[in-house]
Amino acid sequence: MFEAKLGRNFWLYTIGRWISQAGWVIQDVAVPLYVLDQTGSGTMMSVFIMAELIPRLLVNPIAGVIGDRYDRKKLMYGLDIARGVLLFAVIGFNLLGIYQLLVVQMAMSVMGAFFSAGIVGMFPDLVEREQLARANSILQSGGQILRILGPILGGLIYAIGGIKLAILINAVSFFGSGLFEILIEYHRETRELSSIGEVWDDMVEGFRFIKASRAVVLLMSYAVILNTLLNPVFTLLVPYMTRVVLGFSAVQFGSVGTAATLGALMGNLLIAGKLRERSENLIFKAMFGQLGLMLLLAAVPFLGRVSYPALLILVSLIGLCNVFVNVPLFTKL
Template sequence: MLEALRIRDFRLLWFARLISLLGSWLLVVAVPAHVLQVTGSLAATGLTLAAEFLPPVLLGPIAGVLADRWDRRKLMIATDVLRAVAVALLLLVRDPGDVWLVYLALVAESVGTVLFRPAAQAHTPVVVGTGPALTSANSLNAVTDGTVRLLGAPLGGALLGIAGFGALVWIDLATYLMSALAIMMTARLGAAGAREEGSADRFFAQLREGLAFLRAERSAASLLVVITVFLAANASLSALLVPFGVRVLGGSTQTGLVMSALGAGFLIGAPLIRRLVDRTPLAYLLGGALVATGMAFVLLFLSRSLVGALPAAVLIGVFGSAALVTTQTALQRVTPNAVLGRVSAVQFTGEAVATFFGAIAGPAIAQVASLDFAACLAGGVTVLSGLMAVALLSRTRVVAAPA
């Protein structure tokens, strides 16, 4: 799994991802907690989530064109600086009249992330190639995500009580600048993203080119459909996890342990999937991972104590990370690098829309029916996404697209 770390530029990109992601997760609990403390309003606190989802929904496809149109390395550096400036606005929030600055900061930070993610995903195959090193790179990124999930939110919550909100903001700001510096140290590699800007007509022509590729490339389009269905169900289940932990498992401490178990599963799943992605047919690997994830979710929500919940959460992390790494690696391989930014942006836009509506649907169904019914329904949709993967991709052979 460490093969990609032999490549100097990937080591720098991986460090940039690790440090900036950790800084962001330190604020996952701290920002809504600070808004609640300042305003005393649950509605104001809930709007922090909406502020982060709005830019991906509105700007995703545009971000993909820009990632294929501009120098991706420079774009990543610029967006890291933008996010550092955005986070700095949080230092000015001291009373209820300042809460609008929180939403402005979160929207600006999210805009930076929307631009950064497709550029980073499209730049990775340029750095490591599309062979086994790409699987290694994506597996390492999954390990990074799992580690941060495991440590970031609990660490942020602890530091919030010890050092205060302002200290966490300064840490997050510093991590974005450190990420920008690491990316600046990478080589200036020629890529599809280093093209002239052109006219507005050319901009929309490039947007149409990306959509035309998805219409023509069945495997890429099928992957996006399957993963979007999965992410909608996953968002519903994630939205139900905190109420389930508090009401059924016994409180916030138990909920935190379940979240840590999910992170542990991500750590376990990454090295396992590294061995399977290059050896197992895509349809059966992705389909099996999604079916197993759905079944593990049902087991989790049918549990009535940590004895059953923690093993189920670990399994969700293992198979969920396998599904995500498999999808990302396959998309990077079948998509020519010239349009990879646009295809990645479509993926992230679908993820944002699915997450937004899934997060609304899960609690709404639980309110009308029951929490157990809503969870089992979402678990069933996850299993359905796995069956869709087998049906849509069983005749697909993943062949690396020309650069």
């Protein structure tokens, strides 16, 4: 039934994305655990976060131009397979030192930026316009399920086989995703770059478009500032508190990420099923709710036996509030 309506290309794309996301979620849990177990350092965790964030920020404008000018299908499967090769090399050559993994993190960030530039533009071409909302809902629903199950599974895999097993699974997932993407039938006429100067010209044109709209500038600035302030809570503060301060197990560590995703999923369901456009009226209430909940996180280490359930409740509520802020904000954007 779904095959007839959404088509073979959609399902090849979607299953490929789910396979890739599953492997990445597992590694995304295992790497912080490994770094904290090896160093016990919140500073080193910060360095790993910056090693992923800064290269992506720097190459994103260039990646956007490349994604518009070159074959998106080749970008997709080529970069998935390349990332799989890189991770197999990490295991094969035992490149598991902290600074070696830091370099790998940077390389994966750059390749991920170019990969994202290809998939963002390709997806709307794979389904009929009237099916786009439904197709995107199916794709995102599968991603949500993976983000719910993945953290706990990632913690369990790390507890069983350590960082090597987690990286191996991610490497295999990238290859599996690439194989599905190769089978997609996709043809799009593009004007390839004739000189490196065209990259700069296209970037300048994009920045001019953004600058010309005051509303877009304000919304983008607000979104960037808000998420920049919140991101360290989940990527640095909560993992450090969970593993180093509270000494939780790898599975408990993963379950905290699952709790945040469950809260976000509940928020999405409330917006889609009941609140809809009215969710725009909750942006500022949700923002102050987030800030209050983040302040309460400081009390968790002093709660003794109830620190674990208290942390689960707090991060799930933060995830819920985050959706009430981001969904209306990016819908406006």
